[in-house]
Amino acid sequence: MAQDKDPPLMVRGFAIWRGWLDAPAQAAMVADISAVARAAPFVAPVTPGGRPMSVRMTVAGRVGWVTDRQGYRYAARHPSGVPWPPIPARVLALWRGVTGLDRDPDCCLVNFYGEGARMGLHQDRDEGDFTWPVVSVSLGDDALFRMGGADRGAGTESLWLRSGDVVVMGGAARLAWHGVDRLRFGSSRLLPQGGRINLTLRVVTSA
Numbered sequence: 001m002a003q004d005k006d007p008p009l010m011v012r013g014f015a016i017w018r019g020w021l022d023a024p025a026q027a028a029m030v031a032d033i034s035a036v037a038r039a040a041p042f043v044a045p046v047t048p049g050g051r052p053m054s055v056r057m058t059v060a061g062r063v064g065w066v067t068d069r070q071g072y073r074y075a076a077r078h079p080s081g082v083p084w085p086p087i088p089a090r091v092l093a094l095w096r097g098v099t100g101l102d103r104d105p106d107c108c109l110v111n112f113y114g115e116g117a118r119m120g121l122h123q124d125r126d127e128g129d130f131t132w133p134v135v136s137v138s139l140g141d142d143a144l145f146r147m148g149g150a151d152r153g154a155g156t157e158s159l160w161l162r163s164g165d166v167v168v169m170g171g172a173a174r175l176a177w178h179g180v181d182r183l184r185f186g187s188s189r190l191l192p193q194g195g196r197i198n199l200t201l202r203v204v205t206s207a
C-alpha cells in the first residue's frame with residue numbers, strides 16, 4: 001500500500017497525502033470526471049430542510065449519494081433517471097493504491113465548488129459499514145478543510161488542501177466531523193473556469 005510515497009501527515013486521525021497526484025495525473029482525472037459529468041450532469045442539491053447547497057454534485061458508481069426534500073440517501077440513479085456512470089479506472093486505481101484494499105468503492109461522489117462555495121461541518125454517515133475508509137481527492141483550487149473529532153464538541157483544526165492531495169478518513173476519523181470553510185478561488189489553473197472538484201470514494205454496502 002502507498003508504495004514509494006512519504007508517510008502521510010496525520011491530523012486528528014485524518015491521513016493527508018500531499019501531492020499524491022502529479023500535474024499530469026490530475027489533468028487526466030479531471031478529463032475522466034468531465035466525461036462522468038457529461039453522462040450524469042451536475043445538479044444543485046437541496047438539503048432535506050430546503051436549503052440550497054453551494055456545491056454542485058454528481059456521482060460515478062453503483063449508487064450515488066443524493067439530497068433533496070426527501071432526505072439524504074443513496075440512490076441507484078441520477079435524478080433525471082439515467083444510471084450513474086461507472087467509477088473511472090484511474091479513480092479505482094487511486095483507491096487501491098492509497099488504501100491497499102481489494103474491495104472497491106461503490107460510490108464516487110463528485111462535488112464541484114465554484115467561487116464562494118463551501119461545505120458545512122458534517123459527518124459521512126449514510127453508508128452501511130463504517131469499517132471502510134472514505135478517500136477524498138482534491139483537484140483545482142486550494143480549499144480550507146476543517147477537521148474535528150467523532151464528537152461534535154471536540155474542537156477543530158484546519159488545513160489548506162491543494163490540488164493532488166488525498167485525504168483518508170478511516171479508523172477513528174471515519175465518523176469525524178469535517179467541512180470546507182472556503183476556497184482560494186483562482187489559485188489553480190487545473191479547471192478551465194476555476195474552482196475545485198472533490199471526489200469522495202465510499203463503500204456503501206457491506207455485501
Ligand SMILES: O=C(O)CCC(=O)C(=O)O
Binds near residue numbers: 200
Ligand atoms: O470537499 C471536500 O474536501 C470534502 C467533501 C466532503 O466532505 C463530502 O463530500 O462529504
Ligand SMILES: [Fe+2]
Binds near residue numbers: 122123124178
Ligand atoms: Fe464529508
